[in-house]
Amino acid sequence: MGGRGIGEVLQLLQAEFADVTISKIRFLEAEGLVTPARTASGYRKFSAADLDRLRYVLTAQRDQYLPLKVIKEHLGAIDRGLQPAAAGPPVAPSSLPQTPGQPVPEDFGATGTELRLTRDELRAAAGVPSELLDELESHGLVVASGNHYGGDAIVIAQVAAELAAYGLEPRHLRAFRTAADREVGLIEQVTGPRRTEQTGELAALTVRLHTALVRSRLPRS
Amino acid sequence: MGGRGIGEVLQLLQAEFADVTISKIRFLEAEGLVTPARTASGYRKFSAADLDRLRYVLTAQRDQYLPLKVIKEHLGAIDRGLQPAAAGPPVAPSSLPQTPGQPVPEDFGATGTELRLTRDELRAAAGVPSELLDELESHGLVVASGNHYGGDAIVIAQVAAELAAYGLEPRHLRAFRTAADREVGLIEQVTGPRRTEQTGELAALTVRLHTALVRSRLPRS
């Protein structure tokens, strides 16, 4: 109930972030990125929320190379109820609503305003040729609902383009679609077909599982 | 069509990037981010493509806080055939940066010293009961090589424990194992069975694809 000591926190985080240390956690507090409670005698006590904050910081650092100064601003924005408004890649004059700067890789929370892109906007935002989009659609990797696409389609298209450079074309990626469908199906089995509080949490967990599994099966150096 | 001298380049870029200097441009060359041609007497001559490259670098630095090392990798990726806008007509200076996609979300680089845990260490680190570990092993989600486990097993076990709280038990998770295996199989088809430079890059991409696909298929709020 009372929160965790710094040693325990270290254990928890080290599974996910190899280079975290006690001194780093203390440093992050000194920089104002977390503010754990203290016991009467001065020991830090980390709540679950503090842990989430730490995970946020470590993830942003590792995956987005953001400087602490910027991460701190994002956290501040979150605290104030805003969304981080990550300055994504500069958008061309054909300005769209906003490219989703992916605040946090594993944030599956409901985004208040879901992006709705026309096909042209999607193409421009992802910077991919129209044919690639066609192929992706024909294999069910990108789907339009009505005549617009969600923000995830940008990421999908961009990644597909990068994979194409390795010789992996959309048709090779069908299995990913299947796997994702099954995964979502499993989640819906638990939470029901409507989006609930749990949906995002579960998705974050299963994606984390997936990532760890892939990593664990990769050939070792 | 001789290209521009460094002073001229400076003028052009300073309109857009306040803090660019001659020495910075030279520094970027020294770091291998641009490779301008040289005149017989050694003067640098920047082509339009070199200018685009510089703009790309400066934009990525300013707007996405990317370290030069990462920017260099992105440029390398573009050079290796991914050039939706890179080789196209240099439109607006800011149109370039959107192509390479977001930074790699997960680090799949080879870790110098791979963790080797005994079963007890794993259990302790993940904080899960032994039975869960048994089940995970029997379904192939966690595998020992020899008599030790890798660091990813910690994450796998922890996530499995959290999922169990939602009623998802190891046997429900077999599909994840299969999906991960297939994913790694695909990667190895490209890179061969040994770990190479590309292995990690590719894994990061496929995991990113997977994540985006799941997200895109989750029920909307």
Place this chain on the structure above:
DNA sequence: CTCAACCCTCGACCAGCGGTTGAGGTCCGT
């Protein structure tokens, strides 16, 4: 030919970021 403006290299130096280390001391469970 000469002069100013421009450009070159190379090595030394530097500031800030993101921590690490260690000394010296307190707190807590057994």
Place this chain on the structure above:
DNA sequence: ACGGACCTCAACCGCTGGTCGAGGGTTGAG
């Protein structure tokens, strides 16, 4: 009352991303 976990504070450190200056060629206008 002991060992291990925790505390603070100041000094130190390695890396990144440059800057600066000395010493010296190149170019082009006059």
